[in-house]
Amino acid sequence: METFDxxxxxxxxxxxxxxxxxxLDWNAMDKYIAAGMKKVxxxxxxxxxxxxxxxxxxxxxxxxxxxxxFGDGKLMFISLAGILLYAPFTAFMIKKFKMMCNPDSDSxxxxxxxxxxxxxxxxxxxxxxxxxxxxxxxxxxxxxxLIIFSLYVTGxxxxxxxAIVLSTIAVIAVLVPFIRSENLxxxxxxxxxxxxxxxxxxxSTELQVPDQGQGTGK
Amino acid sequence: MKNTKVISDPEFKEQFLEELNRDIGIxxxxxxxxxxxxxxxxxxxxxxIMYQLWKSYPxxxxxxxxxxxxxxxxxxxxxxxxxxxxxxxxxxxxxxxHYPESVTEKQDEQEKLRLLYSAIRTLKEIDRMIILxxxxxxxxxxxxxxxxxxxxNISVRLVRIKTLLKTKLENH
Numbered sequence: 461m462e463t464f465d466x467x468x469x470x471x472x473x474x475x476x477x478x479x480x481x482x483x484l485d486w487n488a489m490d491k492y493i494a495a496g497m498k499k500v501x502x503x504x505x506x507x508x509x510x511x512x513x514x515x516x517x518x519x520x521x522x523x524x525x526x527x528x529x530f531g532d533g534k535l536m537f538i539s540l541a542g543i544l545l546y547a548p549f550t551a552f553m554i555k556k557f558k559m560m561c562n563p564d565s566d567s568x569x570x571x572x573x574x575x576x577x578x579x580x581x582x583x584x585x586x587x588x589x590x591x592x593x594x595x596x597x598x599x600x601x602x603x604x605x606l607i608i609f610s611l612y613v614t615g616x617x618x619x620x621x622x623a624i625v626l627s628t629i630a631v632i633a634v635l636v637p638f639i640r641s642e643n644l645x646x647x648x649x650x651x652x653x654x655x656x657x658x659x660x661x662x663x664s665t666e667l668q669v670p671d672q673g674q675g676t677g678k
Numbered sequence: 679m680k681n682t683k684v685i686s687d688p689e690f691k692e693q694f695l696e697e698l699n700r701d702i703g704i705x706x707x708x709x710x711x712x713x714x715x716x717x718x719x720x721x722x723x724x725x726x727i728m729y730q731l732w733k734s735y736p737x738x739x740x741x742x743x744x745x746x747x748x749x750x751x752x753x754x755x756x757x758x759x760x761x762x763x764x765x766x767x768x769x770x771x772x773x774x775x776h777y778p779e780s781v782t783e784k785q786d787e788q789e790k791l792r793l794l795y796s797a798i799r800t801l802k803e804i805d806r807m808i809i810l811x812x813x814x815x816x817x818x819x820x821x822x823x824x825x826x827x828x829x830x831n832i833s834v835r836l837v838r839i840k841t842l843l844k845t846k847l848e849n850h
Contacts, residue, residue, distance in 0.1 A: 464840055467794060467847075471813040474791040475703060483699045486691065489728065496729020567754045568734045568747050571807065572826025574754040657757065660804050661827060 504561055507646065512557075515550045518542065518600055525607050535610050542603040549596055556585045572661050579654040586647040593639055601631035694735050701745045705731075707814075708752040710795045711806050712760055719759075727755045742823060749824045753807050760803065797846040805839045812836055 522539040529535035559581065567574060605627045609617040617624050705727050713720035730751050738747050798806055804825070811821045818829040825832070 464844070467843070468813060468815075470787065470790045470794055473787050475707070475814075484695065484702060484728075486695065489695065489698075489732070492725050492728035493732050495725050496733075499726070500729075567730045567751045568738060569754070570750055570824060570826035571753050571757070571804075574750070575757065578758070657803060660802060661825070 507561075508557065512550070512553070514596075514600060515546060515553070518546055518603070519550075521604070521607070522546075525611070529611075534616075535607070538603065538606050538610065545599060545603075546596070549592055553588065553592065556588050559584070572658070575654055575658050575661070579651065579658060582647065582651055582654070586643070586651065589643070589647070593643070597635055597639065598628070598632055601628045601635065604631060694732065697744050698731065698748075701748050704745060704748050704814075705752050707810060708749070708756055711798050711810050712756045712803075714796075714799070723756060723759045726759055727752050730755045743820075746820060746823055749811070753824065757803055793847065797843055800846060801839065801842065805835065805842075808832060808835055809839045809843060812840070 522542045526536055526539040526543075529539070569577065602624075605624055606617050609620060609624060609627075613620060613623075705724060708727070709720050709724045712723060731748065734751055738744070798809060801809065807825060808821060808827075811824065816824075818832050821827070821832050822829050827835070
């Protein structure tokens with residue numbers, strides 16, 4: 461292929477071959493739709509579990525402790541406080557999650573708009589998640605430690621303040637690598653990729669316009 | 679304007695299929711520009727584009743040509759799809775398979791096309807879209823409508839991409 465015309469000739473011959481052989485019927489289309497729906501559901505559920513697993517564990521644990529220690533005011537208070545602390549986080553996170561997985565996100569937008577929209581949705585959710593990680597994860601660790609000390613350590617949390625602090629730090633230290641890895645895979649890497657694509661599109665404005673007499677790509 | 683409520687309407691489905699089949703080659707060419715035909719990710723991308731087209735069709739209101747809308751959906755899906763892939767498909771490698779010494783004219787054309795796609799896949803995603811649209815003889819204003827870039831930007835980028843592509847093919 462020595463010239464651009466050669467490229468176009470090769471391309472056009474390939475074009476006509478595809479056009480001749482590729483018509484779809486409804487049986488094929490139904491399979492694609494079913495497979496596509498299954499894939500979307502599965503990836504959303506994977507993301508949902510990755511994001512909300514802490515919430516589910518916390519609610520299950522706190523409810524269990526609340527029921528089991530019914531009558532023990534201190535434990536009931538800790539578990540109820542935990543539930544009340546978590547409820548707004550969960551509600552807000554679900555709202556953000558729904559916005560991120562917005563079915564109205566129209567893939568018929570132009571590429572630049574689509575990329576910006578995807579970036580905004582993902583970044584909004586990630587910003588909130590980071591905020592939650594900083595506040596919610598230490599709170600979760602503290603609640604877990606308080607419950608364990610109340611249930612299984614003689615004297616309870618009041619008798620062991622230093623141990624409470626150290627145990628909370630230890631629990632946070634265990635959780636941090638998981639959270640970091642989840643954030644990296646689910647948010648940082650996809651956001652970086654989107655940013656590099658958007659930057660690449662913006663960068664084209666910095667290029668010098670050469671002498672081009674034509675108004676079309678034809 | 680079409681409505682999501684009529685998505686199961688047989689007439690609506692027929693209309694979609696008719697329009698889709700008229701320009702189905704677009705989807706194949708976009709897929710080939712992102713993945714090798716032997717790559718299972720190519721079939722996966724094709725399937726995902728089909729699903730996105732069907733899902734987005736009720737919102738297609740005829741403001742643009744059906745083919746323009748199809749390019750947008752296909753490119754947007756391909757970019758998101760390649761973003762999800764763990765490995766980068768032929769990001770830096772220009773596939774250099776054996777080029778048979780004795781070939782028929784048709785085989786020769788197919789080999790040239792394969793090389794062209796292979797060279798396109800080494801370009802950055804945005805550049806792949808622009809060169810594909812140029813090869814399809816799409817006007818600058820239509821490329822602008824599909825990508826969201828200005829016509830002057832497209833003009834600038836095309837010069838660079840075409841030269842880059844030509845160099846890749848010449849050095850092969």
